[in-house]
Amino acid sequence: MKQLVILGAGYGGLMTALKLEEKVRHLKDVKIILVDKNEFHQYLHLSYEIATGVKKVDDFIIPLSEIIGQKRIQFFQATVENIDLANKIVRTNRGSLSYFELVVALGSEPNFFNIKGAEEHAFCVCSVENAAQIKDELKRVLAQDKDAKIVIGGGGFTGVELAGEIADELNCCVTIIEGENKLLSAWGIPEFSGKVATILTEMGTKLVFNKRIIELKPNVMVLSDGSQMEYSLFIWTGGVQGSRIVSNSGLNTEKGNRVLINEFCEALGAPGVYVVGDSALVVDPKTGEILPQCIEIALQQAHSVAKNLFADITESQRMVYVPKFSGLILAVGEKYGIGRISGIKVEGRLALMVKKVVHLHYIYDIAGLTETLETCL
Numbered sequence: 172m173k174q175l176v177i178l179g180a181g182y183g184g185l186m187t188a189l190k191l192e193e194k195v196r197h198l199k200d201v202k203i204i205l206v207d208k209n210e211f212h213q214y215l216h217l218s219y220e221i222a223t224g225v226k227k228v229d230d231f232i233i234p235l236s237e238i239i240g241q242k243r244i245q246f247f248q249a250t251v252e253n254i255d256l257a258n259k260i261v262r263t264n265r266g267s268l269s270y271f272e273l274v275v276a277l278g279s280e281p282n283f284f285n286i287k288g289a290e291e292h293a294f295c296v297c298s299v300e301n302a303a304q305i306k307d308e309l310k311r312v313l314a315q316d317k318d319a320k321i322v323i324g325g326g327g328f329t330g331v332e333l334a335g336e337i338a339d340e341l342n343c344c345v346t347i348i349e350g351e352n353k354l355l356s357a358w359g360i361p362e363f364s365g366k367v368a369t370i371l372t373e374m375g376t377k378l379v380f381n382k383r384i385i386e387l388k389p390n391v392m393v394l395s396d397g398s399q400m401e402y403s404l405f406i407w408t409g410g411v412q413g414s415r416i417v418s419n420s421g422l423n424t425e426k427g428n429r430v431l432i433n434e435f436c437e438a439l440g441a442p443g444v445y446v447v448g449d450s451a452l453v454v455d456p457k458t459g460e461i462l463p464q465c466i467e468i469a470l471q472q473a474h475s476v477a478k479n480l481f482a483d484i485t486e487s488q489r490m491v492y493v494p495k496f497s498g499l500i501l502a503v504g505e506k507y508g509i510g511r512i513s514g515i516k517v518e519g520r521l522a523l524m525v526k527k528v529v530h531l532h533y534i535y536d537i538a539g540l541t542e543t544l545e546t547c548l
């Protein structure tokens with residue numbers, strides 16, 4: 172029996188499993204095992220709406236059993252602890268799994284850049300559960316003091332979306348602390364940075380630039396210029412890195428702990444181990460630029476990797492993966508969005524509508540028509 176093990180049932184892992192199953196369902200000697208610590212797939216990219224209470228956790232998760240149904244995918248709920256590359260074994264909290272070939276799609280985790288005290292005192296939006304914890308904390312601190320200081324560390328995509336949502340929905344005092352001299356610096360579109368800063372300021376958000384957080388103590392933080400700032404709730408959105416399981420297992424990683432992959436999405440130096448989504452370092456072959464961790468790339472890779480696993484099993488030609496990044500749309504609260512899709516700029520409510528359509532398209536791809544229609548209602 173050829174056991175194909177897929178780690179992670181996020182966008183990359185789940186889509187790989189679904190596409191692979193379509194190809195191998197007639198092959199009796201092939202088994203697909205999908206592993207995740209949760210028994211559901213989550214719409215991680217919208218989790219900031221849970222943080223403000225606009226949406227509930229249940230609105231943004233789908234049980235894996237509903238998606239998998241009668242398909243020939245065996246789901247194994249377990250937390251992956253280590254990959255033993257030499258012996259082709261995955262170790263989990265519920266025992267070991269051997270594999271013929273492996274797909275690593277374990278997503279990202281926060282990167283605190285050695286900020287002292289961050290692990291203890293910072294909240295993050297890295298899962299629907301984390302977003303629900305932020306909702307509870309926001310409720311608690313705002314009940315004690317309606318002027319409670321909500322501080323977001325990091326003015327990138329997630330920090331801005333979260334600040335916009337909190338300012339809009341909870342009408343409270345939010346401050347973003349950003350180490351660079353502008354918002355959204357990684358996006359590389361100065362016009363967007365300026366516009367978004369203006370919109371957020373109009374919404375009452377305070378923006379602090381050129382200051383890095385050095386240490387978090389209970390309710391007070393130390394900044395790089397030596398000053399201190401009080402906070403009631405601190406949320407870190409300043410960086411993510413690939414799951415540490417990949418580097419701890421000996422896979423070759425580079426920037427942001429993302430695994431170096433070849434043109435087939437296979438980990439360099441680890442034949443038969445494919446890496447998909449945020450765990451992989453995906454480079455645009457035309458420009459040499461590192462592409463952002465996003466759903467579009469995770470889904471594209473999943474399609475390619477499913478084909479390549481099938482090619483390996485059937486000893487046929489593998490397919491080269493050529494990334495095509497169309498762009499991202501940022502939501503700043505309920506009324507304003509901005510982004511660029513396939514080179515075309517979209518802004519305002521139109522941008523929010525496009526973002527919604529893109530989201531529905533993802534749901535359709537992953538979970539099918541019924542779930543998409545239910546989301547629309």
Ligand SMILES: Cc1cc2nc3c(=O)[nH]c(=O)nc-3n(C[C@H](O)[C@H](O)[C@H](O)COP(=O)(O)OP(=O)(O)OC[C@H]3O[C@@H](n4cnc5c(N)ncnc54)[C@H](O)[C@@H]3O)c2cc1C
Pocket residue numbers: 178179180181182183184206207208209212213215216217218219249250251252276277278279296297298329414416447448449450464465466467469499500
């Ligand atoms: C707040 C926020 C907003 C975002 N907004 C956007 C956006 O607007 N557009 C966009 O394209 N992208 C956005 N992203 C990024 C997008 O969500 C990711 O790029 C995408 O989810 C990556 O897919 P993935 O399959 O690599 O990882 P994920 O979807 O994160 O899936 C990883 C899976 O691995 C599982 N897992 C992790 N560790 C273990 C373990 N040790 N054992 C077992 N299971 C494990 C997790 O439970 C999860 O199911 C956003 C992300 C966040 C956090």
